[in-house]
Structures are given as structure tokens and as C-alpha cells.
Amino acid sequence: MNNIQGLLKLISQGEKDIKSGKVKTQSEVFNNIEKKLKGKNRFTNE
Numbered sequence: 001m002n003n004i005q006g007l008l009k010l011i012s013q014g015e016k017d018i019k020s021g022k023v024k025t026q027s028e029v030f031n032n033i034e035k036k037l038k039g040k041n042r043f044t045n046e
Contacts, residue, residue, distance in 0.1 A: 017023060024032075
């Protein structure tokens, strides 16, 4: 039962984010992830 309530809460929050314009495109998300990962690798020998 707790899992169901958690899923419903996530769906509700997601709907609120969409309505308020708090969304990013898929490419924006992956570009941000790539930038963060590249920044973490700057101290390695790669």
C-alpha cells in the first residue's frame, strides 16, 4: 500500500511541475549529466 501511495504522490508532483513549466527536454537533461561527468573526470589520466 505504501508503494502505491508513493507512486501516486510522484505522479501528482510531476503533473504540478508540468503545469508550472518546471520541465526540461531530454537533451537538456543528458547534456547537463555529461557536463557534470566530464567535470568529475578532470583529475584522472583519461
